Amino acid sequence: MTETITTDVCVVGGGPAGLTFALALAARGHQVVVLEKNRSFERSFRGESIAPDSVWLLEQLGVLDALRRQRILDVRQMELRDAGATVLRVDFRTLAQPARLPVEVPQPMLLGTLTEAAERHPGFTLLRQAAATGLVVADGRVRGVDATTERGPLRVRARLTVGADGRYSKVRDWAGLPYRKLPLGxxxxxxxxxxxxxxxxxxxxxxxxxxxxxxxxxxxxxxxxxxxxxxxxxxxxxxxxxxxxxxxxxxxxxxxxxxxxxxxxxxxxxxxxxEIFTGVVPRWGVPGLALLGDAAHTLTPVLAQGINHAIIDGITFARMVGHALTGTSVDERLDEATAGFQRMRKPSVDRARGLQLRQEKLFALASAPAQALRRTVYRLVDHTPPLKRRIWTGLYQTPIGGTDGPDVPAAGLHPAH
Ligand SMILES: Cc1cc2nc3c(=O)[nH]c(=O)nc-3n(C[C@H](O)[C@H](O)[C@H](O)COP(=O)(O)OP(=O)(O)OC[C@H]3O[C@@H](n4cnc5c(N)ncnc54)[C@H](O)[C@@H]3O)c2cc1C
The missing domain is CATH 3.30.9.10 (D-Amino Acid Oxidase, subunit A, domain 2)
Structure with missing residues (x-):
């Protein structure tokens, strides 16, 4: 027999996007059920780089101290060598950014810490070994998901379903949302x-x-x-x-x-x-459903932006959904929040993707003259501090959307350490 639970929001996928979103939403007093198909958070070769704007957000969420008490590395600089010579060096301590430094955090630890923080809120439930298998649709609206769990089949009814199930998102397919995969060379x-x-x-x-x-x-x-x-x-x-x-x-x-x-x-x-590709999803939602993180916008590993955008997505959308859930005409307001979320986040994601694609082109240049020109470009950036600051500010100081709560402060106002 199928067990049924009812909640405000059902999230498919307990990765960085799904758990950040769920924690931020549960902290606002809403009910959220996260379905994660794996038993544990152990995973190798995933993003572990957290950019300063997300470090700052994790501090706002109240999880940074817990991470610092465990295993975390502060990264002070970036050094790029081409043909044996250092052509570009960026000292992150000289940049104006929300938290001073990017950090490296093992992903299982990040996910475990987000879960522990979320479990302090009564509205949060994480079901492990619970794999979504399809959407529940009624009257032209997504109303939840079906899943298989250790205990048997499960139906989660929800006002909003969130697909945070990663780069190969099934939720995206089930919702019929077109997706363009742009493989890199x-x-x-x-x-x-x-x-x-x-x-x-x-x-x-x-x-x-x-x-x-x-x-x-x-x-x-x-x-x-x-x-x-x-x-x-x-x-x-x-x-x-x-x-x-x-x-x-x-x-x-x-x-x-x-x-x-x-x-x-x-x-x-x-x-x-x-496999390196970037994924473009023209529409991040349908009535009753939204996509977050890699499911909405797979990025490449260049400049380590995947987790950053997953965390910013989670916080931004939780603010918007939190507001929609507390008013009247909830369904309409949730759909407006989903459309508004995409409008708000897409420009930053597009900027990051553009920068990644340009970088990849530079890395892949085949002819010796083009490679010499590449070194000149890197040296030029290296010797032009305002240009360097501009590039890294674009990467590390993404504006955070939503209708309340602090946005990322202008510059270095909140050094985390
Ligand atoms: C090898 C590798 C290296 C990377 N290196 C970096 C890096 O250095 N820096 C960086 O910033 N980013 C990096 N990334 C990208 C980064 O890991 C992702 O951008 C980030 O994890 C995206 O978070 P997410 O929550 O959107 O998706 P994911 O982390 O993919 O999480 C999705 C979750 O959904 C779960 N799930 C999937 N389907 C279902 C289902 N049907 N039911 C229930 N649960 C489901 C999965 O088990 C998973 O836990 C790397 C990615 C890979 C694969």
Whole structure:
């Protein structure tokens, strides 16, 4: 027999977008049920980089201190080397931004901490091992979801259903929302290795050599996550060359890592492939349903914007939904909130996507003259502090929408540490 529960809002997906949204909404006194198909939050090779505007938001949500008491790395700078020379360096401490520094937080810890905070509010329920299987639709409106759980089939009836089920969103498909996948020319291979002694673990390092690049991201406690580009669908070909081909690539891009990589990555099973694409969804909702996070706008890993936008989405939409739920004509107001949410968030997402695509084009330049020009562009940015500030402010100081609550303050007004 199907169990039925009724709630204000049902969220499909307990990732950064779904849980931030659920916490912010439950904190406003509303009922929210989150369905998460996995039993635990353990997941490898996911975004762990949190930009300063989201750090500030996590502080507003009351979870930053709890994160700091656990495992967190402050990142002080970004360094980009091209053809063996440092061509761009950004010291985050010199930028005006909501919180001083970006941080690296293991994703299971972020999700666990958001859940603990949300569980302090009586309206919050997280059902693990509960996989949504379809939408409940009546009178032209989404009214909830059906799910399978450990205890058997479940129907969640809700005034609003939120698809926060990630880049391969099924909720998006079930709602018939068109989706355009724009594959980038290359994919990415990730692995983790110990941070070499010659590196401090507080720096994003980007290494470019010709049309190859690697991103080296500090990872708690003394590790580094490394992603490097491979040709689209080129994993099989790379693997056929043996693991030595990966080691040789790292020797070229980041020789400081050579020994660590040989030890930490003796075979392909220590690597993970990330298919790189960006996803454009022209409409983020239908009556009774909205999409959040990667389901609404998959970004690429360049400049680590995925979690940032997931968190900003969650907070912004919770403010809007909270208001809609407290008035009359709730259904109409929820639909207005969904449309308003997309209007508010889309320009920032489009800006981030544009910057990512331009970066990827620069990384992939094939001819020597174009690569020389690339180095000139990076050096120009490096030597023009106002330009540098402008670029990073656009990335790290996204305006937060919603109808109340503090927006991200103008500049460095709220240093978190
Ligand atoms: C390999 C990799 C590396 C990345 N690196 C970075 C990085 O360095 N920095 C960065 O900012 N971003 C990075 N990202 C992107 C970042 O992880 C995402 O942008 C972010 O997690 C999006 O959050 P989300 O909540 O929208 O989706 P997700 O994190 O994908 O969460 C979706 C959740 O929905 C659940 N779910 C799916 N279907 C169902 C269902 N039917 N029923 C119930 N639950 C369901 C999933 O189990 C999952 O928990 C990376 C992503 C990947 C895959």
């Amino acid at each position: 290359r994919d990415f291979l990730w692995f983790v290795a110990p941070c070499p002694a010659v590196w401090t673990n507080d720096t994003y390092r980007i290494r470019i050599s010709g049309n190859q690049h690697a991103m080296c991201i500090p990872t708690y406690p003394d590790l580094v996550r490394v992603g490097f580009n491979i040709p689209k669908n080129g994993l099989r070909q790379l693997r056929a060359q043996g693991i030595g081909a990966l080691h040789a690539r790292i020797d070229e891009l980041a020789p400081e890592l050579s020994d660590a990589v040989r030890e930490a990555v003796p075979g392909w099973s220590q690597t993970a492939l990330l």
